[in-house]
Amino acid sequence: MIRQDFLETAAVATTLLGAPAVGRAWGQSSAVREFRISGLAGHLAGQVTVIAAVLDSAPPDAAPISLVDHYGRSAWTDGDIHSRLNTGIREAGEQTAAVGHTTLHRQTAAALADLRERLPAEPAGRVIALPFGPWALTLDDFLATRMLEIAVHCDDLAVSLGIPTPELPRSAADTVLTLLCRWSAARHGDTALLRALARTERAPARINAL
Numbered sequence: 082m083i084r085q086d087f088l089e090t091a092a093v094a095t096t097l098l099g100a101p102a103v104g105r106a107w108g109q110s111s112a113v114r115e116f117r118i119s120g121l122a123g124h125l126a127g128q129v130t131v132i133a134a135v136l137d138s139a140p141p142d143a144a145p146i147s148l149v150d151h152y153g154r155s156a157w158t159d160g161d162i163h164s165r166l167n168t169g170i171r172e173a174g175e176q177t178a179a180v181g182h183t184t185l186h187r188q189t190a191a192a193l194a195d196l197r198e199r200l201p202a203e204p205a206g207r208v209i210a211l212p213f214g215p216w217a218l219t220l221d222d223f224l225a226t227r228m229l230e231i232a233v234h235c236d237d238l239a240v241s242l243g244i245p246t247p248e249l250p251r252s253a254a255d256t257v258l259t260l261l262c263r264w265s266a267a268r269h270g271d272t273a274l275l276r277a278l279a280r281t282e283r284a285p286a287r288i289n290a291l
């Protein structure tokens with residue numbers, strides 16, 4: 082199910098990337114601080130195109146860690162947009178987008194078509210080496226992290242363009258929201274998340290996962 086959900090989520094991102102509004106606003110600032118539309122589009126496309134490289138990589142020696150541990154180890158979650166890592170993420174997005182809007186969309190669509198053939202054939206429980214971070218995840222968990230990225234950045238891009246945020250398939254949205262809740266609870270505690278969702282009058286000021 083997670084693999085099909087990823088493919089459908091990637092299709093949503095690919096469709097959004099192909100919107101003429103993206104090309105018209107290419108050089109403008111986005112709703113995300115320090116990100117231009119072009120770099121944000123490149124970063125979004127990278128959530129699809131990175132999968133082939135992950136599938137082609139050699140199996141890691143390490144055992145996979147959990148998603149909560151994965152996010153706990155990820156330095157980009159510290160909120161410092163000017164850190165070396167977060168600056169590098171923006172620069173990588175711009176490098177990916179340097180081919181231009183039309184070519185970026187075409188490359189993303191081609192990557193998605195390739196993944197439609199490859200992902201279903203991958204063995205259950207496959208462990209993959211991350212393209213970042215010296216640890217391993219299962220392939221399915223890595224796909225869940227990419228679905229979260231796609232969901233968040235589709236919203237970022239749509240808001241930047243002043244168009245409706247595309248909706249994800251129900252199962253995919255459930256995966257993303259569950260992952261965000263688990264991550265938020267790991268950062269702030271179960272009680273804080275409970276209050277934010279059920280008792281706003283005594284909810285903490287911040288309950289963000291990201």
